[in-house]
Amino acid sequence: MTELLAPAGNVEALDAAIGEGADAVYLGLKSFNARLRSSNFAWREFEGAVQSVHRLGKKIYVTVNTVCEEGETERLYRFLSYLNKIGPDGLIVQDFGVIRMCQEFFPNLELHASTQMNVESAAAANELSAHGLKRVVLARELGLEEIRAVKSATNAQLEIFVHGALCVSESGLCLFSSYLGGKSANRGMCTQACRRIYNAEQSGTDVPGYYFSPCDLQLIEHVPELMKIGVDSFKIEGRMKSAEYVGAVTAAYRYVMDHWESDRKGAIAEGKRILSTDFARSKTDYWYGFENQKDGILQAGEKILNPNQAGGTGIFLGKISELRAATEDERNEALQYQKKGSDDEKQGGIQMAIVSGGDYDPDPGDSIRLHRKDDTGRESHKVRIVKTDSKGRRWIDVPLGFTRNDEVYLLQTKSMSKRYKRVLPQDLSKFRMQPGAERLPVLDLTPLSKDEMKSFPEGLYVQVSTISDAHIVGMLHPVRVILELNNEMEFDLLHKGSPEKPLLPYSKKMIYIALDPYMPEGNAPHLKEVLDKLIEMGYTNYVVNNLAHINLLKGRGTQMIAGPFLYTFNRWALSFLENEGISFFQMPYENSEKNLLDTFTSSSEKCRLLLPVFAYPTLFRMRFKLPADYDFTYFSDKEEMGFKVNSTPDGSFVMPEYPFSLLDKMDTLKNKGWKCLLIDFSKTKVKKGDLKDILSIIQNRTPIKGASRFNWKDGFYNPEKMEAYRAISEKNAMSSNRQPRGGAGKGRSKKSGR
Secondary structure: OOEEEEEOOOHHHHHHHHHOOOOEEEEOOOOOOOOOOOOOOOHHHHHHHHHHHHHOOOEEEEEEOOOOOHHHHHHHHHHHHHHHHHOOOEEEEOOHHHHHHHHHHOOOOOEEEOHHHOOOOHHHHHHHHHOOOOEEEOOOOOOHHHHHHHHHOOOOEEEEEEEEEOOOOOOOOOOHHHHHHOOOHHHOOOOOHHHOOEEEEEOOEEEEEOOOOEOEEEOHHHHHHHHHHOOOEEEEOOOOOOHHHHHHHHHHHHHHHHHOOOOHHHHHHHHHHHHOOOOOOOEEOOOOOOOOHHHHHHHHHHHHEOOOOOOOOOEEEEEEEEEEEOOHHHHHHHHHOOOOOOHHHHOOOEEEEEEEEOOOOOOOOOEEEEEOOOOOOEEEEEOOOEEEOOOOOEEEEEEOOOOOOOEEEEEEOHHHOOOOOOOOOOOOOOOOOOOOOOOOOOOOOOOOOHHHHHOOOOEEEEEEOOHHHHHHHHHHOOOEEEEEOOHHHHHHHHHOOOOOOOOOOOOHHHEEEEOOOOOOHHHHHHHHHHHHHHHHHOOOEEEEOOHHHHHHHOOOOOEEEEOOOOOOOOHHHHHHHHOOOOOEEEOOOOOOHHHHHHHOOOHHHHOOEEEEEEEOOOOEEEOOOOOOOOOOOEEEOOOOOEEEEEEEOOEEEEEEOOOEEOHHHHHHHHHOOOOEEEEEOOOOOOOHHHHHHHHHHHHHOOOOOOOEOOOOOOOOOOHHHHHHHHHHHHHHHHHHHOOOOOOOOOOOOOOOOO
């Protein structure tokens, strides 16, 4: 029987999910989960929730679905030890290091692969199943027939998202938010940069639009087919959504799951009626309904993108036309509505506003969402006060910080709210367990012999996307050339080369073939056939970016390097891949120098890393061609940062206008022990003039104007460090203000920035 799995971003949402018939809930605690901006559960609440949910015969899963840096591994170990003692029904994980640590120390913890792990094929599911993972959460960019094919070829349980927000990027492969400020989606800090308004260069003018903000997923009509296939769990997205939302969506899918066999048409109609209270974005079934994969690539973009659809959610209520300060009586009245410990209590001050231009006037208890007109921020708010003045104008309370012409949307009306039986015990005082102070045992990587190291020589590696570019980059004298396996490269390698007339001016020993990180089930048979031919032709070196690649190449006499999308941010993740026969690793593009030095501690270990020093990193990738009216290549944000988009038969890719570059630091990097350096020209056209410029930059050690260091210097955004920095800055400012005139302390503190 298919499980209905609902989100519990807070205690109220837990009550709603269980109250409306969810079979299981998933939630996060205060760390190591991909929704750090949701309320999440305190230790006592979590322990009480596990006990109560189990007493009700339901299941509870915990999200531990972020990548972990080396310096965090001991805290992760203590967290896993704590979870092992509490006993949830499963952990939803992304980091290979978590899997490796659980294998070593906590084998009784059931593990599920997060959608962030980028699983979209039976080969990847089987690879994880062999490591003891019971369930995989499939990527959202799959169609019905692909899911059917995966189910028929794996013993792993399959969980799929059926409702809620979509990522425009292929699952687990988005670096956009991280690139813009270190707030990585792989760390639970996504700023949803894709949903912002951008200016696209079209016919010589800038045309604003929400070009990459997708519709929301709704698969309620496909519930019968998915249950027939045998999908094990239907997952509702929404750990940052309200309890009302969770309750309504859970109720809708519960009804259809329970009644479709007796009255399919009527059950779906009733489910849709219940969902009519979901005032989110326009709905789509995305990759469902296409006759074949080619049609999906060509048409899916039309189904989920609409540049005129604002990036937020809700029914448009109008814009703020008037503002005034709240009176003391109004502020006191607002305080009376706040429930202790609820999200309401965390809301700051209020002001009063008139909202004009919509067809509905919000009432007390309605939930609204406010969007700043410059698209710099959004905030949800529950209306508590409505006042009508002598002119008959209606004033409502809104948060501070919003101004005239900011837009307002309706998320939920009070009439939709229901009271649910409390799941947590009233008294939580008996629940006192917390992570302890256990010490994580030291992990040593497996030493390599000199013969093994010969296969990964020191020197410059260069990656290209076309055969012609592979010829041009010879002037850089690379020790290895990496060929990106796209449609064009595949055709050239398989059909243009011959033993008598080699296609490339390099021996096959010098060539690595880089495989695409997104490997959906629809591509699996074809990729297997291509790899069979390439291996037969003598191409035995590969850069693997998906667990499916490992499954297809293991035991075939191939040499594998873990690519940048097999995320390795800690030694435990490296150890996991070592056990798969992988000894060499390319740095993920969002990694930092400090974390690299923490992870690779000896000179022999550093020689196992391929360090990118130049690239136009793919910030996000879409499994479709862009709609026909997306007639642009370049676009920019409100701060005039430029990006370029490339729409191809392989999908669409967004890259920065200026490169990531450490070219001017190459001598320093070599002196620090990084001996294998990569210049990555993937998805870019190589010109001889560019190579001359690169050689000049390396020789003269001059930075590229406009280039980015990505997270190399500053690392991931760390909210705890930022809070400490602000506290120190405020303390210094107060000390400075107390200085007598003419005294010391005239220096200014540095402004934080990237």
